[in-house]
Amino acid sequence: MGRRRETRVERIMSQTLFDLPSPTGPLTHVDFTPTRKAGLARLEAFLPQAGYAYARNRNTDRGPSDRSNVSALSPWIRRRVVTEEETLRAVLASHRFAAAEKFIQEVVWRTYWKGWLEHRPSVYARYEAELAGLTDRLGIDADLRERWVRACEGRTGLECFDAWARELQELGYLHNHARMWFASIWIFTLNLPWALGADHFHRHLIDADPASNTLSWRWVAGLHTRGKHYLARAANIKEHTLGRFDPRGLLEEGAEALTEAYPLPAPSPPPPGERLSQRRIALLLHEEDLSPEGWSLQADVVGICAPGGWIEGPADRPAARFSRGALEDALTRSSAGFGVAAEAPDDDDAVVGWALGLGVSEVATAWAPVGPLASRLGALSARLAERGVRLVRLRRAFDDRAWPHATAGFFRLRERIPGLLAALGEDGAQIDLK
Ligand SMILES: Cc1cc2nc3c(=O)[nH]c(=O)nc-3n(C[C@H](O)[C@H](O)[C@H](O)COP(=O)(O)OP(=O)(O)OC[C@H]3O[C@@H](n4cnc5c(N)ncnc54)[C@H](O)[C@@H]3O)c2cc1C
Incomplete structure (x- = not known):
């Protein structure tokens, strides 16, 4: 396997020495064995929860040792070790559409982010340029560098944030709600640039995906749906972590959405998938x-x-x-x-x-x-x-069918879900969960 070059961000990070707190012991977690067999086993084990139970319970972050209310399938789905289509087929074989609708919508959020970015690649190019500029700044701005390192290493003094930072570093996985809180606190309470946060997630998440990650950070910041941002609130964190954390009085709960100088580019369809001509x-x-x-x-x-x-x-x-x-x-x-x-x-x-x-x-x-x-x-x-x-x-037929509807807000693609699911039947092939 080829040797990988250290990125500039990693180099700066390794040169910045702080005393690290000693962890309290290894975190236990879902078994992320990177095989298709293990992914299908996880899918099969989760299926009974994919209906109304998921809709009711999915927003609670019970901590790393209990992920039974979410699928934790993202590392496999991200790489299509287990595909979206077979996940949706398996869920529909176990539940009626009405019961599994919430879970199906979440899977389709991934399709939405992918399709949206395919229509606006310049948004990713701008993120990369912004990150390069910020990386230069980290080399010369000691205050920014220190605040950034403390946030990455989970030494901000904010208990919930520091716990999620450690979970991210050690396990590479965070619950969806924790990702939203973490990104919101990073941007609005710690006043750190969103692009550095997206980069930190991208370097550590076990399901790191350029579209889902970058665009979710932009969504939290209020740059995706302009002016509509996500503010982490202490009461919400307390409720949905079952009282494990209570950052009352510590969060910036009245911040304005971020703005940026560029208008969102108009959507432009990606080039078509290519075809083989040889046998x-x-x-x-x-x-x-x-x-x-x-x-x-x-x-x-x-x-x-x-x-x-x-x-x-x-x-x-x-x-x-x-x-x-x-x-x-x-x-x-x-x-x-x-x-x-x-x-x-x-x-x-x-x-x-x-x-x-x-x-x-x-x-x-x-x-x-x-x-x-x-x-x-x-x-x-x-x-x-x-x-x-x-x-x-x-390109898979699933993407060809879905992406043309991922040009504006999620609701436009959501309306197409019944058609996408009907087409799964046309594609045939029942999933074998053995
Ligand atoms: C700031 C931020 C960054 C994120 N970065 C990533 C990322 O890099 N890669 C990634 O796969 N997801 C990302 N997500 C989306 C979501 O948090 C994860 O997909 C989800 O938490 C994975 O856990 P799960 O498999 O248990 O999800 P479940 O709740 O069990 O959902 C099932 C599947 O649906 C998909 N999914 C669910 N929610 C979302 C969502 N909001 N957006 C896109 N797909 C979704 C995933 O493939 C997931 O495995 C991010 C969310 C936020 C707020």
Whole structure:
């Protein structure tokens, strides 16, 4: 696997030394084993809760040792180790639509964020530029750097915030409500830039997703639905943490929404998914879709690879550990399924060499929505093209059906949910939960 370069933010963080509080012992949590088998087992175990029980109980953050009121499926769904379609099919096989509607809507929120950003890639480019500017500032602004490090390390003195910061660092997972409170406190109580918070989440969350994460931070800040922000309130935290935390009098509960100079760009449809033209192809796997058994390929697969050097973040973090395991699991499964050898080339040169060695003129891969992987695929596509090999980015029918409705607010896509679910039946394939 290729060596990863430390990011500038990580370098600054490692040079900033504070006394860390000694943790009170390891946190216990859901078993995030990065295999499809474990993801399907988690789905099966959660199914009885996915109906009215989820609608009633999902907002309570019971703490890391009890995640029974939410699915905790996000690490698998994020990488499509378990797909949205099979999750929705399984839920509908266990519950009537009315009972499971809330859970179904939450799954579709992910689709919404992905589709929305596909229509406005410049919002992500601006986030990256803003982050680069802030990273420069961290190098020269000692006050900002100290406040940022304290927040990241969970040493602000705000008990709830510090507990979530530790949970994030150790486990890579936070309950949805805790993510909202954390982001809101980061922005409105600690007065830290939202883009640094989004970056901190992105580097630590085990389900880190460019669209869901960046746009959720913007939503909390009041930049997604302009002027409508999310303010964490002490009473709400006390109620929904079952009294574990009570930050009364400590939060900024009257702050105004953030503003930014740029208007939101008008939506512009993403380019269409691409199609294979050859009968003999190779497959390239990456973290946007690790279920190649669900791609409709009408071709002979002669080789499979997954570039190991593409995994983000230090190897000992929960997110990188999950990514590495999930890639290895997908390679093993698909190598056995297609009956071909699996490789893990280090870098783009090695991928080009691998494709040429197999003698293919097309390499199929999953569509990568806006984010670092899309940029990597763009660069690799150009390298392969120089050697006469076409990189074909395949998009799932589910995304093609949903994304055109993710151009404005969530409600527009929500109205389309019955149609999306009806189409799942047309796509066939019942899920096997064994
Ligand atoms: C500031 C902030 C940052 C976030 N960053 C991410 C991220 O990087 N990656 C990520 O997958 N989710 C992100 N979320 C959304 C949400 O918090 C997580 O998806 C959810 O908490 C995962 O836990 P779960 O699997 O138990 O969810 P459940 O409640 O069991 O939901 C089932 C599935 O639906 C999807 N989902 C649920 N809620 C949302 C939501 N609000 N937005 C998008 N998808 C949703 C997830 O795939 C989830 O696994 C973020 C939310 C906030 C407020």
